[in-house]
Amino acid sequence: MSTTQIYTDKMKTVSEILAIVALTLLTIDTTNTLISTGTHGFLPLTDQQNGVYLGLPSVIMFFLSFGFAFRIKARLTTALLITGGTLLAVSKIVEPIMGSNLYLILALPYLYYSLIVIGFVLLGIGIFRMVRKQ
Numbered sequence: 001m002s003t004t005q006i007y008t009d010k011m012k013t014v015s016e017i018l019a020i021v022a023l024t025l026l027t028i029d030t031t032n033t034l035i036s037t038g039t040h041g042f043l044p045l046t047d048q049q050n051g052v053y054l055g056l057p058s059v060i061m062f063f064l065s066f067g068f069a070f071r072i073k074a075r076l077t078t079a080l081l082i083t084g085g086t087l088l089a090v091s092k093i094v095e096p097i098m099g100s101n102l103y104l105i106l107a108l109p110y111l112y113y114s115l116i117v118i119g120f121v122l123l124g125i126g127i128f129r130m131v132r133k134q
Helices: 003-035 047-068 075-094 102-107 109-131
Strands: none
Touching: 003 047, 003 075, 047 075, 047 109, 075 109, 102 109
């Protein structure tokens, strides 16, 4: 194996691990938010804490995973970017309908709309990778 191949394999692995952890955190965040209607969910976090401790790191990890696998063929990363972007965008659209996370919508509407856009951006870069066959 050449040095370039070892470097590429390590970058691919780091990218996939980051994407898996990001999707796990985002799933926990979304589930906890949907379960907690005005009270705590299965985690002892409020809506504000939930987003800061789980949601924000997951978004950062998704973008890092994209960066690590920028020109590397990593199908798992691509699939997780598409899944994570869809989960983020759809959950932020559905949560107010179900009466969850109302603080975010009422107090910080610009952040709420930004999260929906970020979800669609993640979906878009995942589809971009899929079209480019990465």
